[in-house]
Amino acid sequence: MNALLNIALAASAFVGMEVFAWAMHRWVMHGSAWTWHESHHRPRTGPFERNDRFVLIFSLIAVALFAIGQVVPGLTAVAIGVTLYGVAYFTMHEVLVHRRLPPPFTPRSGYLAHLVAAHHLHHAVHTREGAVSFGFLYAPPLRKLRAQLRTLNRPPAPQD
Ligand SMILES: [Zn+2]
Numbered sequence: 001m002n003a004l005l006n007i008a009l010a011a012s013a014f015v016g017m018e019v020f021a022w023a024m025h026r027w028v029m030h031g032s033a034w035t036w037h038e039s040h041h042r043p044r045t046g047p048f049e050r051n052d053r054f055v056l057i058f059s060l061i062a063v064a065l066f067a068i069g070q071v072v073p074g075l076t077a078v079a080i081g082v083t084l085y086g087v088a089y090f091t092m093h094e095v096l097v098h099r100r101l102p103p104p105f106t107p108r109s110g111y112l113a114h115l116v117a118a119h120h121l122h123h124a125v126h127t128r129e130g131a132v133s134f135g136f137l138y139a140p141p142l143r144k145l146r147a148q149l150r151t152l153n154r155p156p157a158p159q160d
């Protein structure tokens with residue numbers, strides 16, 4: 001298979017993973033799998049949290065893709081895209097935002113600082129409902145997220 005096609009497959013998998021991760025976070029983690037994800041919205045009590053099980057599962061899926069890629073043309077390129085996404089996710093989310101490893105630098109402006117600030121807004125809410133900004137490598141403007149946060153968490157109007 002030619003190199004250009006492999007690069008296109010890997011790039012599509014990388015972008016597709018952000019869409020997939022957004023949907024998983026929005027509808028599954030803040031949905032039926034909240035019992036695992038809730039640990040990520042509480043102070044961590046040890047080196048790991050229940051939510052890390054998702055990372056483990058997705059890593060195993062990437063490993064499986066590499067294995068199947070031995071016999072299915074193009075799947076290794078997809079596996080590479082998925083793995084690169086995993087590395088980017090880990091660096092952004094676990095290192096730059098949550099500092100589970102010492103970050104090599106602290107982004108002060110630009111794209112990375114925007115992502116970090118947006119993810120902190122995600123953590124402004126500690127409940128299944130009412131959260132904003134579910135993506136990891138893309139986030140809408142902060143002003144939009146703050147407005148959405150206010151709308152979702154507006155106290156009920158007093159009854160009279
Ligand atoms: Zn969350």
Ligand SMILES: [Zn+2]
Pocket residue numbers: 040093097098119123
């Ligand atoms: Zn987080």
